Amino acid sequence: MAALIALAHKQTFQPTFERWWQIRGEWVEAPNQRRGGESGVQRLGSQSGQLLYLKRQVGHLYRSWLHPFGQPTVLREVQAMRALARLEVRVPELVYYGARKHAGQWRALLVTEALDGFVSLEQWYAGASPQPCSAELNRQLLQQLALTLSRLHLGRWQHGCLYPKHIFVKHHPAADGGWVEVALLDLEKCRRRLVASRASQRDLAQLYRHRGAMPEADWRVFVEAYNCFIRAVEPYHREA
Known part of the structure; x- marks a missing residue:
């Protein structure tokens, strides 16, 4: 019998692996060939009306000294999601995940809730934000992005695929102008580093190269805020 090595339910009545x-939805990321297998993402609607995303993989593996023969990347992504949540970094809510072998080949699933009201950083700078992007709102975005990434890196986690399309932003309106929230997606390449500086250098260099429509002035504001958070927290982090 194939061994079910990872299985989690948000609610006990949810379906088995x-x-x-067998559930099918609309492809939002068509299956692509990589890592010796294929991986794609479908959009689903739940009975409660909640929008879900299902990542479906066949033979899509990562290898490490602990797993020289390969393990589904879904398992590494779930580990990262849980670790980042403990660091108070917003990630999608986990609904279900599982991996098992079928005819000698790994199959894996990851189901998460949609980030309602969020747009990607790429869309934000393209003018797709639900709210008009004032200078103050944009400043809040850069501050929250800096805070989110400083928490990630001080925890010695490297995103590994830090493109604007994987950074999501939401404006929570209020009478005083509201606040901005930042979330991170696509964590299957996320990994732990021995030192925070290695995680920081690689992610920030990658984000800078792929920042797209983000103006250079905004980048400088972000970096200044990021460095302030790092300097403020790092001494306490070292003591811990």
């Missing part, structure tokens, strides 16, 4: 595997 086989039933989740």
Whole structure:
């Protein structure tokens, strides 16, 4: 019998791995070939009306000294999601995940709730934000992005694929102008580093190269805020 090595339910009445595997939705990321297998993402609607995203993988593996023969990347992504949540970094809510072998090949699933009201950083700078992007709102965005990434890196986690399309932003309106929230997606390349500086250098260099429509002036504001958070927290982090 194939061994079910990872299985989690947000609610006890949710379907088993086989039933989740049979569910089909609209492809938002068509299956692509990589890592010796294929991986894609479908959009689903739940009975409660909640929008879900299902990542479906076949033979899509990562290898490490702990797993020289390969393990599904979904398992590494779930580990990262839980670790980042403990660091108070917003990530999608986990609904279900599982991985098992079928005819000698790994199948894996990851189901998460949609980030309602969020747009990608790429869309934000393209003018797709639900709210008009004032200078103050944009400053809040850069501050929250700096805070989010400083928490990530001080925890010695490197995102590994830090593009604007994987950074999501939401404006919470209020009478005083509201506040901005930042979330991170696509964590399957996320990994722990021995030192925070290595995680920081690689992610920030990658984000800078792919920042797209983000103006240079905004980048400088972000970096200044990021460095302030790092300097303020790092001494306490070292003592811990």
